Amino acid sequence: MKILLAGPGTGKTTKIKSIIAEQFADAKKIKVISFTNATVNDLTESFNSHPNVSCSTLHSFALGLNHLPELHILIKEEEDIILSLSNKLGLEFSVVAEFLKCITFDGMISQCVSFVAANPAYAKDKIGELDLLLVDEFQDFNPDEQKLVMLTSALAGETMILGDDDQSIYGFKDADPDGIINLYKDETIEKIPHENICYRCPDTIVDFCVKLLQKNKNRIPKDWNKSEKAGDLNIQQFMQQENCDNYITKRVQEIRNADPKASILILSPVGFAVETLKQNFAAQNIQFVDCWSEGYNKDILCKVWILNAIFCKNKLPFIIFILKHYNQFARPKLIRAIKQRFEKDFDEKALIKEIIDLGYLPEPFAQYILTPPSLDDFFNAHNDFDFAKEFIDKDDIEGSISRLVSKVNPKKEFEKGEINFMSIHKSKGLQAEYVFISGLVTGILPNETKGLDTIEAQRRLLFVGLTRALKELNLTSTVEWDGKNVNKVDKSQFEYKFWTRKWRGKTSKFIQEITN
Numbered sequence: 001m002k003i004l005l006a007g008p009g010t011g012k013t014t015k016i017k018s019i020i021a022e023q024f025a026d027a028k029k030i031k032v033i034s035f036t037n038a039t040v041n042d043l044t045e046s047f048n049s050h051p052n053v054s055c056s057t058l059h060s061f062a063l064g065l066n067h068l069p070e071l072h073i074l075i076k077e078e079e080d081i082i083l084s085l086s087n088k089l090g091l092e093f094s095v096v097a098e099f100l101k102c103i104t105f106d107g108m109i110s111q112c113v114s115f116v117a118a119n120p121a122y123a124k125d126k127i128g129e130l131d132l133l134l135v136d137e138f139q140d141f142n143p144d145e146q147k148l149v150m151l152t153s154a155l156a157g158e159t160m161i162l163g164d165d166d167q168s169i170y171g172f173k174d175a176d177p178d179g180i181i182n183l184y185k186d187e188t189i190e191k192i193p194h195e196n197i198c199y200r201c202p203d204t205i206v207d208f209c210v211k212l213l214q215k216n217k218n219r220i221p222k223d224w225n226k227s228e229k230a231g232d233l234n235i236q237q238f239m240q241q242e243n244c245d246n247y248i249t250k251r252v253q254e255i256r257n258a259d260p261k262a263s264i265l266i267l268s269p270v271g272f273a274v275e276t277l278k279q280n281f282a283a284q285n286i287q288f289v290d291c292w293s294e295g296y297n298k299d300i301l302c303k304v305w306i307l308n309a310i311f312c313k314n315k316l317p318f319i320i321f322i323l324k325h326y327n328q329f330a331r332p333k334l335i336r337a338i339k340q341r342f343e344k345d346f347d348e349k350a351l352i353k354e355i356i357d358l359g360y361l362p363e364p365f366a367q368y369i370l371t372p373p374s375l376d377d378f379f380n381a382h383n384d385f386d387f388a389k390e391f392i393d394k395d396d397i398e399g400s401i402s403r404l405v406s407k408v409n410p411k412k413e414f415e416k417g418e419i420n421f422m423s424i425h426k427s428k429g430l431q432a433e434y435v436f437i438s439g440l441v442t443g444i445l446p447n448e449t450k451g452l453d454t455i456e457a458q459r460r461l462l463f464v465g466l467t468r469a470l471k472e473l474n475l476t477s478t479v480e481w482d483g484k485n486v487n488k489v490d491k492s493q494f495e496y497k498f499w500t501r502k503w504r505g506k507t508s509k510f511i512q513e514i515t516n
Contacts, residue, residue: 001153003161004192005184007224008467009200012162013046015192016134020050027131033058033149035140038414039429043136058145062108065126067115071103072317075405077296079104081324088329089339099342100317109144116151123155130156137429138163138183142174160192165219167464169425171457177218184220196223200431202231205473209466211514216456232472235515237507239479245277248436251474252286252419255434263432264419267465272485273439274421291412291422296405298325303385304404310368311375312398316348319355319369328360424465435469440477440508443493462510477507
C-alpha cells in the first residue's frame with residue numbers, strides 16, 4: 001500500500017496518472033473510488049483515455065457488493081419516516097426497519113464489512129481481479145467505510161490512498177482526520193513523493209490558508225507551496241445584509257460583463273446568509289443555480305414509492321412511505337393496526353390488505369398493489385408518471401424501479417460556467433474562477449454551540465471553501481442580523497440592540513486569527 005497526502009490544487013490526480021502510465025500500463029483493471037459524485041465525475045473525465053479504469057463513489061461500489069438485495073436501502077427522507085413511525089409505535093427504529101425489510105446506508109456498509117471479512121473469496125469474485133485500487137479523498141470516509149476500503153485493498157494487487165487530513169469536513173457523519181493521519185504515520189506504508197505546489201489558488205490565498213491551518217494541532221504538517229499565480233483576496237464587512245448583497249451583486253455583474261463564461265461559486269456556512277442575495281439576483285434577472293436544496297421533490301418521490309409498491313416484491317415499506325406522504329400517521333386505527341401486527345404474529349400480506357381495506361391509500365393505486373396492471377396499461381392510464389418511463393427496463397422491471405430514486409433525483413448540482421449557490425460542505429471537490437463566501441461571522445463560523453463540530457473541524461471547513469478559488473476570493477460578513485436567524489446559531493456571540501431591534505455579530509474569529 002502507498003499513500004499520497006497533499007493539499008488541494010497540487011495535482012494529486014496528475015501525479016497518479018503518471019504513475020499509472022509508468023507502472024500500470026499493462027493493467028487490465030484499475031478501480032478508482034472517491035467520496036462524492038462531483039469528485040467521481042472529475043476523476044472519470046481525467047481517466048477517460050484509460051479504458052481499464054473505472055470510477056465510482058464508495059456508495060455505488062458498496063451497492064455492487066451488497067449481499068442483502070432483499071433489503072431496501074433507505075434515503076434520508078425514508079429514514080425520517082421510519083423514525084416517525086417508530087416513535088408512533090413506541091418501538092425501536094431498528095425493530096421497525098427489520099419488519100419493513102429496510103436498512104440504512106450506514107447499516108448496509110457495516111453489514112457489508114462483516115460479510116466481506118468473512119467471505120473474501122465471494123468478495124474477490126464480485127470485485128474481479130484488481131491490478132490497482134485507487135482511493136481518493138480517504139479522509140472523507142467514516143471508520144466503517146475505511147474498513148471496507150482496507151478489506152478491498154487486500155484483494156487488489158496494489159493500493160494507493162490519496163487525501164488530505166486538512167480537508168476532513170464530514171464529522172457529522174463520523175468521518176475525522178485520524179484515519180488518514182494514522183495511515184500516514186504507519187511506517188510500513190510507502191509515501192508517494194510529491195512536489196506539493198498549489199497550482200489552483202493564487203499565492204495570496206495560499207498564504208492566507210497556511211496561516212489558518214497553522215492554528216490546528218491535529219494534523220500532519222506538510223508543504224503547500226505557491227506557484228507564483230496572481231489573484232485577488234478581498235475581505236469586506238457590512239452593517240446590513242442589504243449592503244452585503246449589493247456588493248456581491250455588483251461584483252458578479254462586473255465579472256459577468258468581463259467574462260460571461262466564468263464559473264462563480266457563492267458559498268455560505270448557513271442557508272439564511274444568502275437567502276436575500278438570491279432574492280436580489282432573481283429581482284434583477286441574474287440567472288443562478290441553487291444547490292442548497294438537499295431534499296427530493298416530494299410529489300415525484302411519492303410517485304416513485306407508488307411504482308415500487310405496485311411492481312416490486314417488497315411492498316410494505318413503500319406503502320408506509322405513501323401513507324406518511326398523505327399525512328395518515330395521525331389515524332389511530334392505522335397505527336393500532338400496524339402495532340398489533342408488529343407485536344403479535346407478523347403477517348406482511350395480511351397487514352397490507354388491512355391497510356388497503358382501511359381506505360387510507362389513494363385509489364386506484366391501492367387496488368393496483370393487490371392486483372398490479374401491466375406496465376404499459378399503467379403508463380397509458382397515468383400520464384403524470386411519464387417521467388419514469390425512460391428509466392424502466394422491461395426486462396428488469398423490479399430492479400429498474402427499485403433504482404428509480406437515483407435516476408429522478410432533482411437535486412441541483414454545480415454547473416460549470418454558471419453562478420452556483422451552495423453550502424461550503426457541498427463545494428468540496430469543486431473549483432471556480434470566482435468564489436464568494438458570505439456569513440463569515442463568529443457564532444455562525446465558527447459556531448461553538450455544544451454538539452457541533454470542533455473548532456478545528458470548522459477551521460478545516462473554511463479552508464475547503466477558501467481553496468475553491470482559481471482567480472478571486474471575496475470574504476464577507478454582516479454586523480446586523482434578525483433574531484429568527486440568530487436563534488439558529490450560537491446566539492451568545494451576538495449582542496442585541498434595542499433601538500434597531502437587531503442582533504450584532506463580529507467578523508469570524510478565524511479571519512481575525514489570520515489578519516491580526
